[in-house]
Amino acid sequence: MTRDRLALLLAGLAPLAVAAVLLPLRGSLENTHVALIMVAVVVAVAALGNRVAGYLAAGFAGLWFDFFFTQPYQRLTIDVRSDAETLVLLLIVGVAVTELAVWGRRQAAAASRDAGYLAGIQAAATVGAVGGSSHDLIRQVSDQLVTTLELRGCRFQRGVAGLGNPPRLQRDGSVTWHRAAWDADREGLPAEEETELLVESGGRLHGRYLLTATPHRPLSPERRRVAVTLADQVGAALG
Incomplete structure (x- = not known):
């Protein structure tokens, strides 16, 4: 399985798995804390994969946050305004960290290519220099x-x-x-x-x-x- 395909798989499964782990703590854990944990999941997926995986992870994180942790539970509606604001912030931050991860991967790829080009020029120059x-x-x-x-x-x-x-x-x-x-x-x-x-x-x-x-x-x-x-x-x- 390629890295991007693995990231797409995790984008769908990881937010649900984390939500299931946190569900028993729903009565004692603040929703803002749950949202922060979900953001960490999005960061991990975005760092592993591409923009699509990051966006999917953010979307699923928001979906399961709404479904399991906002009242009324097990429904895609939100009665508490602060929970709605937290959900919006979760999605915004998820998109933002995805873009940062994509930018970081591009910079790393560019640096790797530049290093490869320089190594090729140096290798050619060495052959000429040593006769x-x-x-x-x-x-x-x-x-x-x-x-x-x-x-x-x-x-x-x-x-x-x-x-x-x-x-x-x-x-x-x-x-x-x-x-x-x-x-x-x-x-x-x-x-x-x-x-x-x-x-x-x-x-x-x-x-x-x-x-x-x-x-x-x-x-x-x-x-x-x-x-x-x-x-x-x-x-x-x-x-």
């Missing part, structure tokens, strides 16, 4: 390009550029095809043809990488610029 063969460096950068751009394939050609007028990944990270800009942010690299990434140094062309894209895989400008930097490592070594 590794150009063949090894070309192959290693090819592997890094596949990972960075989520390609289906990548190959290197020496001494040619523009053959067949293919799409091109430019030095600034933009993509052009038939002299027009290509929206790589939304569409990724063109999948109909291989995209060329030139390998140059000091104004001299050494060859090109031909990138076989995965269809409709959006690529951020940062990832495309990392690919250019990797190609520059090969260009520096060949130069």
Whole structure:
């Protein structure tokens, strides 16, 4: 079971399970305390899963709080105004902590990707610095390009550029095809043809990488610029 599927399952079951555990304490436990415990359940689910799981957990937490802990009991109505306010606050806080959890996961994923890009550049630079063969460096950068751009394939050609007028990944990270800009942010690299990434140094062309894209895989400008930097490592070594 994937992490997101597990979170969706817990979103439906965890609030009910916690409500069942707290039910015997209904006469001695303040409803505000029950609501805080329910919020903790929402936080746990949101941290484990995604936005949908967090919202579902908040909704079910509010449902069971209303059903079991507000008068009249075992009915989806609320007679006491303070209980209604507590329910509204429970839902608001549940949504808020879900958004914070989603933001935190995105930040962690971005940091992990950045670390991976840096590791790839450092690995390529190390091969060149220690005097590794150009063949090894070309192959290693090819592997890094596949990972960075989520390609289906990548190959290197020496001494040619523009053959067949293919799409091109430019030095600034933009993509052009038939002299027009290509929206790589939304569409990724063109999948109909291989995209060329030139390998140059000091104004001299050494060859090109031909990138076989995965269809409709959006690529951020940062990832495309990392690919250019990797190609520059090969260009520096060949130069």
